[in-house]
Amino acid sequence: MxxxxxxxxxxxxxxxxxxxxxxxxxxxxxxxxxxxxxxxxxxxxxxxxxxxxxxxxxxxxxxxxxxxxxxxxxxxxxxxxxxxxxxxxxxxxxxxxxxxxxxxxxxxxxxxxxxxxxxxxxxxxxxxxxxxxxxxxxNLDFISGIWPVPLYTDISSPFGERIHPITGEKNFHRGIDIPAPQNTDIISTDDGVVIFSGIQNGYGNVVKIKHFDGKKSVYAHNTSNLVKEGDIVKQGQVIAKVGTTGNSTGNHLHFETIVDDENINPINAVDR
Ligand SMILES: [Zn+2]
CATH class of the missing domain: 1.10.287 (Helix Hairpins)
Incomplete structure (x- = not known):
């Protein structure tokens, strides 16, 4: 028994x-x-x-x-x-x-x-x-990622039409601005391949990642980039440090999400 x-x-x-x-x-x-x-x-x-x-x-x-x-x-x-x-x-x-x-x-x-x-x-x-x-x-267009600047979840400038903080002109803001102190870690929102890492007009130091579900993400105004083109990055990996390079008025991450070659509101693509 x-x-x-x-x-x-x-x-x-x-x-x-x-x-x-x-x-x-x-x-x-x-x-x-x-x-x-x-x-x-x-x-x-x-x-x-x-x-x-x-x-x-x-x-x-x-x-x-x-x-x-x-x-x-x-x-x-x-x-x-x-x-x-x-x-x-x-x-x-x-x-x-x-x-x-x-x-x-x-x-x-x-x-x-x-x-x-x-x-x-x-x-x-x-x-x-x-x-x-x-x-x-x-039945999804893309897979949601994680927030790119852990612990800093404020948005100083949302996605869409706005008056540009430097030029004063009306333009379309293709991403969201997340303020954080200089050199705060910026992490990759999802696994992917680095398709650009360098300096670009306006963006300053910028990292662009193509994720395996097809979406792309852009991380701009960085003090420094820690990855280079061709690198495979994992979700959560530190890829850059927050800064104010390029056309920027203070330390923040300018973050974009691109799906099917179109910028979408990144707030819908990452879990805040
Ligand atoms: Zn911005």
Whole structure:
């Protein structure tokens, strides 16, 4: 009887943990796709460094051989060939072999790099397809992100028609302004790929991110940007610091959301 109860309890615990795990497995899978993408990028960077290092080695060895050949072809100077120069001549074959083996190594790395680029495209497509499937299933145009400046939720200038604070003219404000002290962290509202990081007219230091559900977000007037074009960023990752660069009257984040090439009110795209 006691054993019977134990078996029933064990069974209940087992099925409960299985049910809970299913949810976890789903979330985990999505997360690891983005992690894999980040790892893939790091791996590519590493491979590119190794390849350029090998190129340097090959060039050096070629130069060494060329020096040797110029010595042997210059008959009048043969008498004055030093001990070191003679060694260069004798070593020519050995160095040629070394070049060949380095070139082999380089071509292996290049193959790995190619595969890694294909893998990157595959991962990106998988994440995008997952997000699009989620959008279709829930009848959404985009997935809501998180607030870009944690703890600072005031809006000093809303989205839409306004009198421009600097020019005094009526214009369309394509985003919202969120005041915060200089160097406050700006975080990415969602996972995505950095499509621009630099200085742009009016915007000052600006970061633009394309998210995997298709929406884009813009973070402007930053003191500094912490990501660069091509970087994969995760939701919540610090991407820049609040500032007042470009056409700005004080420290704040100018934040835009773009869906289907159109600016929408960002307040509807992030959870405040
Ligand atoms: Zn603004």
């Amino acid at each position: 006691k054993n019977g109860i134990k078996i029933v309890i064990a069974f209940i615990i087992l099925s409960l943990s299985f049910l809970l795990n299913e949810d976890k497995i789903y979330a985990y899978t999505e997360n690891t796709d983005v992690d894999s993408l980040i790892q893939n990028k790091e791996y590519q960077k590493d491979l590119k460094n190794k390849i350029s290092n090998l190129e340097g080695q090959i060039n050096e060895k070629r130069k060494y051989i060329e020096e040797g050949q110029s010595l042997s072809s210059d008959d009048t100077e043969v008498v004055s060939i030093s001990f070191v120069d003679q060694e260069i001549l004798a070593n020519e074959d050995k160095v040629e072999n070394e070049i060949e083996s380095i070139e082999q190594e380089k071509s292996n790395l290049e193959k790995q790099l190619e595969e890694s680029i294909i893998e990157e495209a595959y991962l990106e497509k998988t994440i995008e397809e997952n997000k699009k499937a989620y959008l279709a299933k829930n």
